[in-house]
Amino acid sequence: MISGPILALDGVSKSYGDVLAIDDVSLNIAVGEVFALIGENGAGKSTIVKMMSGEIAPSRGTIRVLGEKVAFSSPRDALARGISVVHQHYALVPDFTVAENFALGTAPLGRLDRSALNRRIRTLAASVGVEIDPDALVGSLDVAGQQKIEILKALAREPRFLILDEPAAVLSPEDADRLFLAIERIRRQGISVVLVTHRLADVFRICDRVAVMRMGRLVVEGDVTNFAPEDLISLMMTGERGAALPSQPCARAATATAARGDTPVLQVRDLELHRANGSVAVRSMSFDLAAGEILAVAGVEGNGQTELVRSIAGLERQACGSIGFSALEGELSSHSPQALRQAGLAHVPEDRIHDGIVLTQSLAENLLLGHLHHPAFVRKGVIRRDSVVRQTTQVIQDYGIRTTGPMQPIGRLSGGNQQKLVLAREFMNDPCLLLAAHPSRGLDIRTSALVQGLLIEHRDRGAAILLVSADLDEIWAIADRVIVLSDTRMHGPVPIHETTRQEVGAWMAGH
């Protein structure tokens, strides 16, 4: 029987040059508990996780596993002590089967004993109450299926301690329910779980204890039952319980003023979209998007949302059908992405790291991306550095970006703070067509509200907005109509007030 914490941080700090990312944090995590780590963007959650999992070393302080002081020099060291992580970005090979992916990194080198491997996967899956087909191709699985493989891979390493980094953010409500049942079973096996999340509902639903981080410091740690949701919001935002909080924009109230146009800004007809591996993602999709409306595309990720947005952004070509953009003559795919941008299309991409930013460049340079034709920034082919820096400083202030300044490389910012800069850049210049793929994913509550308020504002000044989101709360808060992509089919479009979350949830689940 183990007494005392399985993992303890003792006065741990982490500096990056002059930036003190973590400041003297002490935490104890007990055996078999589910522990929530929460805080606003840039609060230090990922840095704590990276220290627990051996990715980085603390600058000061001690980490103990089962009372013994450890100094991890790599994730392999942490793994040897029973610490496993499931990251937000999965490292799976789409052309391999589930079993082959599972074998990568978990099976000994040499010939694969496929039937033994399949048995092992099924046994592990059954132990946490999930189903999985070991022979399925990973490329054919949706995001929930891929997450299952990552969790099973982590469990195959027989951890004592499992860290899940925002696991529910990408899931449909039904898949999130299944994930929470699996976590409950993992806990019953005596494994401790750390859950990093921005979703307070998940904290109250599944976690025993919670730690609130703010600006690199631990604000409070305690039993979840000691807190109400408003306490945690207040602690995350101000560091105090019961503080008067800034009021959130009331998204729906603005609907009545929406300047809805008659001619569609975007006209999609009989569209067929293929995935990178050639399989059909969506068959025969048609819809119009008017000025002054937000059309939400709901659905479990991997059902064609990525291909839809990339086709409209001019980044890939549809297999069949047509897309018309009212700002330009002819078929949209006959224009370059630059021409589309200049005509008023903006794009908040789903994959920020690949399509949204250049990690090694500064915030100012990243803000400039896509605005190189703008007279405020470039005159006679010369970049007006002062003006770019001034605008970036304003954006940092408006969006509350946690950074050392406009010249800091964006790769040094937390994920949520990088996303804020992308949003600011895409909202600049008042686009007439805005493609927003998961705009508030990874953002804290305050910034999600800010982003939703901005989407409403742009809709009300007449922008046409295509909002891809797996978050039904967000869709119900701001969208006018919704379509669901599931199993190569499109359901809707239907006005939000003519449907229910149950109906949309059922479509998402493929019913």
Ligand SMILES: Nc1ncnc2c1ncn2[C@@H]1O[C@H](COP(=O)(O)OP(=O)(O)OP(=O)(O)O)[C@@H](O)[C@H]1O
């Ligand atoms: N490599 C780095 N160099 C400099 N500063 C860094 C680096 N990595 C993180 N930081 C800083 O450390 C602080 C904490 O970042 P961290 O990623 O831990 O926040 P987070 O709570 O996980 O945020 P989010 O919710 O946005 O993911 C931020 O201010 C960030 O800018």
